[in-house]
Amino acid sequence: MLSWSSIESGTPADLAAIAEGEGDAGLPHGAEIVAFAEAIGGWDDAALASARARLVGVAGEAFMLDAAAVVANFEMMTRVADGTGARFPADTAAFRTDLDARLDIGGFTSAR
Amino acid sequence: MTSAIRADLAEAHRQSLQHVASPGARLDAERRLQIAAAATQGYLAAEPPPPWVRPFADPALDVAFRLARYAGTITQEWYEQVITEGMHPLEWVEIVGIVVATVPPLAFARAAGRALPEFPPSVAGQPHGREAAELAPATLNWVPVAAPADTTASVVQALSALPGEWDNMWRLAAAQYMSDAQMVDPLWNRGTLSRPQMELAAGRISRVRECFF
Numbered sequence: 001m002l003s004w005s006s007i008e009s010g011t012p013a014d015l016a017a018i019a020e021g022e023g024d025a026g027l028p029h030g031a032e033i034v035a036f037a038e039a040i041g042g043w044d045d046a047a048l049a050s051a052r053a054r055l056v057g058v059a060g061e062a063f064m065l066d067a068a069a070v071v072a073n074f075e076m077m078t079r080v081a082d083g084t085g086a087r088f089p090a091d092t093a094a095f096r097t098d099l100d101a102r103l104d105i106g107g108f109t110s111a112r
Numbered sequence: 113m114t115s116a117i118r119a120d121l122a123e124a125h126r127q128s129l130q131h132v133a134s135p136g137a138r139l140d141a142e143r144r145l146q147i148a149a150a151a152t153q154g155y156l157a158a159e160p161p162p163p164w165v166r167p168f169a170d171p172a173l174d175v176a177f178r179l180a181r182y183a184g185t186i187t188q189e190w191y192e193q194v195i196t197e198g199m200h201p202l203e204w205v206e207i208v209g210i211v212v213a214t215v216p217p218l219a220f221a222r223a224a225g226r227a228l229p230e231f232p233p234s235v236a237g238q239p240h241g242r243e244a245a246e247l248a249p250a251t252l253n254w255v256p257v258a259a260p261a262d263t264t265a266s267v268v269q270a271l272s273a274l275p276g277e278w279d280n281m282w283r284l285a286a287a288q289y290m291s292d293a294q295m296v297d298p299l300w301n302r303g304t305l306s307r308p309q310m311e312l313a314a315g316r317i318s319r320v321r322e323c324f325f
Contacts, residue, residue: 001311008298013308018315025312033305037313040223041320043158052225059304061115066304067313068223069121073288074314075219076212077267078323080281082183083208085191085254086266109185109322 019104029059033067040071117224124287125217125229131280132213134235136206137242139172141234147176147207148214148231154180155215156222171199172207179211184322191254202243202273205255209277216284244273289314 017025021038024030032055039051055064080086132148135141150168154160154177161167163182166174171194178186195201217229244258252266256273263269271278285291289310294300301307 001314009306009308011308013312015315017312018319021316021320025308027306027308027312029309030312033309033313034316036223037316038320040219041317043156048223049225052223063304065115065117065224066302067309068220069118069288070305070310070313071223071317072216072220073285074317075321076216076281076284076288078318078321079179079183079212079215080208080270081267081323082186083179083211084205084266084270085188086270087252088266089252089262109187 029055029063032058036064036067037071040068040075117226118287121220121287124284125220128213128217128280128284129229129231131276132210133232135237135239136209137274137276138200138203138206138239139210140237140239143172144206144210145231145234147172147210150174150176151180151211151214152218153177154182155218156228157181171197172203175199175204175207176211179208180215188254201256205271205273206277208255209271209274209280212271213277213280213284216288220288240276242275244275247273 011026013025013027013030014023015025017023017030017034021034022031023034025034027033032051035051036055039048042048052064055067132144133141134144136144139147150173160177160181163178163185167177168174175194191204195204220226221228246259247256248259248261250257250261250266250269252262253270255270257269258272261269271281282292290300299307301310305313
């Protein structure tokens, strides 16, 4: 979805930011968004407060609130997928191979 | 000055908590709130037990705890083990529905630095029994889904066996992320994050959670 939307918007994003949790993906405030999502995924409240403040500082509170909502949505979707054994159809395997390698996710337990 | 949370988002979270506190297809509201409490504990615990530990010795609560904290470790073998031990597959689906109704309001409040939400009082009544008119085994999910199976994406059909859980999940998705109709436009956004910025946030949290999907 990031590849598709960023190409369509004229600024192809660097997926390494998703895989590595570093960099800005070539997007405005990208580094702060990645750090915010990373901190929500952890359980260090001080780190989360710091990442939140950084994002508010560069983009404003309304932006941070919508970013928090997006992350909350994928805290939901990951559990829907992993709780129901969701998998991709076999005919998407060829497309997935390259993407899985770029994101370094092929070794996950959830890879089905 | 603290910005207001969007009204549609606040309402979707309120409805989700009310949904948890209401009778479900197979479980009454008291039991659903017990499951939500286990999910809350799993999501927020500072020092949780490892994934293979069943902290409650109660299958429904243990599934909720593990799904809330260690979703990426759940395997088909564990699902089948729990079903073999006596849990009905649709009870598993309902537990997933409760967890995914509970975690987003918690996750959002914690992320935004706001007070964690509280559940409303339980609604009295028996389970309502509403299930899909016809169920079918799926190849794209472990769980049974509404027939016909595998004609749509696996995450779309995932909770389709229980329409109440399915409706709540997609109501949340529309407020937190976007609706199906908006998703087909790669440039759609709310005026804050651009669509690529939304996908960057989504991609990173999914990667942190080790969600292959």
